[in-house]
Amino acid sequence: xxxxxxxxxxxxxVHLGNLLGxxxxxxxxxHDKDVFHGIVDLHALTVTTExxxxxxxxxxxxxILFAIGxxxxxxxxxxxxxxxxxxxxxxxxxxxxxFGELSRMTQFKDKSARREADFVSAGLFTYxxxxxxxxxxxxxxxxxxxxxxxxxxxxxxxxxxxxxNRFGDTLVVPxxxxxxxxxxxxxxxxxxxxxxxxGETDAGCVFLLDPPExxxxxxxxxxxxxxNEVRYDTVAKPGVSNLLDILSASSGTDRxxxxxxxxxxxxLKADTAAAVIELLQPVQARHQELMADPGELARLLAxxxxxxxxxxxxxxxxxxxxxxxxxx
Ligand code: TYM
Numbered sequence: 332x333x334x335x336x337x338x339x340x341x342x343x344x345v346h347l348g349n350l351l352g353x354x355x356x357x358x359x360x361x362h363d364k365d366v367f368h369g370i371v372d373l374h375a376l377t378v379t380t381e382x383x384x385x386x387x388x389x390x391x392x393x394x395i396l397f398a399i400g401x402x403x404x405x406x407x408x409x410x411x412x413x414x415x416x417x418x419x420x421x422x423x424x425x426x427x428x429x430f431g432e433l434s435r436m437t438q439f440k441d442k443s444a445r446r447e448a449d450f451v452s453a454g455l456f457t458y459x460x461x462x463x464x465x466x467x468x469x470x471x472x473x474x475x476x477x478x479x480x481x482x483x484x485x486x487x488x489x490x491x492x493x494x495x496n497r498f499g500d501t502l503v504v505p506x507x508x509x510x511x512x513x514x515x516x517x518x519x520x521x522x523x524x525x526x527x528x529x530g531e532t533d534a535g536c537v538f539l540l541d542p543p544e545x546x547x548x549x550x551x552x553x554x555x556x557x558x559n560e561v562r563y564d565t566v567a568k569p570g571v572s573n574l575l576d577i578l579s580a581s582s583g584t585d586r587x588x589x590x591x592x593x594x595x596x597x598x599l600k601a602d603t604a605a606a607v608i609e610l611l612q613p614v615q616a617r618h619q620e621l622m623a624d625p626g627e628l629a630r631l632l633a634x635x636x637x638x639x640x641x642x643x644x645x646x647x648x649x650x651x652x653x654x655x656x657x658x659x
Pocket of ligand 1: 371483527
């Protein structure tokens with residue numbers, strides 16, 4: 332059976348880009364594939380400087396993952412720090428990737444540049460090695476992610492191939508899987524930048540827990556262009572194209588068909604807002620119920636951690652054996 336692994340960081344609130352680019356694919360795959368999904372709290376430490384922030388964010392994110400439809404009966408949802416094999420294999424992956432390869436990662440360049448005078452942790456630099464460990468620990472064949480993670484999956488493949496060349500065939504080489512629509516949701520105020528938790532303002536980012544009136548306002552104020560033609564063209568018309576992409580991902584109709592249905596921007600914005608509100612309403616209701624019972628969430632995460640550990644510990648042992656570390 333195809334093994335799937337993907338993860339999300341508990342930093343900031345979950346947004347529409349996360350949902351359309353990745354999380355929806357996680358839910359879709361769960362019944363015919365063997366799926367593992369991690370809340371990667373150790374990755375969040377690359378930018379954490381205060382106590383008692385990551386824990387509550389992890390619980391909140393777990394509630395979101397179950398609210399969007401991940402079924403704890405079939406999907407293994409776990410917290411990265413509950414499975415110590417991630418850190419253990421992370422070090423081995425650091426020793427299998429080069430300084431030059433890590434230096435070429437655009438996310439590191441972007442994030443470190445944005446932090447300017449701020450503290451730039453070494454963890455931010457070696458982050459892709461830990462991400463590679465997350466993936467290969469589960470022998471994942473597929474990694475459903477948004478477009479922005481493609482480079483990190485590529486480097487994971489390079490690391491796995493190098494490890495196998497050095498120590499014999501040990502690690503499964505994974506592939507990235509991105510959705511047809513929504514792989515790169517752009518900021519509504521700056522449609523040339525991806526929608527992100529760390530965007531300039533909240534106005535360009537639709538959060539999963541935004542109330543309907545806020546979502547509606549964000550779409551109505553979305554930046555488009557001074558023309559009046561609805562057509563999919565990400566270079567000439569990034570704002571309109573982003574709306575078409577979001578509407579397509581939310582409604583299931585392809586974007587060129589949608590483009591033919593509109594002659595003005597106003598109705599396109601209103602319909603996109605309505606489709607997103609409809610998509611999010613059940614998620615918001617379910618999230619509220621789940622957050623009311625933190626004990627149950629903790630129980631589900633404990634079950635997930637046990638299942639994840641049984642797979643991860645076997646892989647780590649295989650890796651140690653392949654390298655020829657002295658058994659204790
Ligand atoms: P993170 O937490 O930033 O995002 C989680 C997922 O959401 C996708 N995504 C988007 N998709 C479309 N449009 C957007 N604007 C958008 N913004 C975010 C991301 O591509 C991602 O799939 N490094 C990863 C977390 C990670 C991971 C892993 C992922 C750690 N280990 C192992 C896969 C496998 C990250 O920071 O994602």
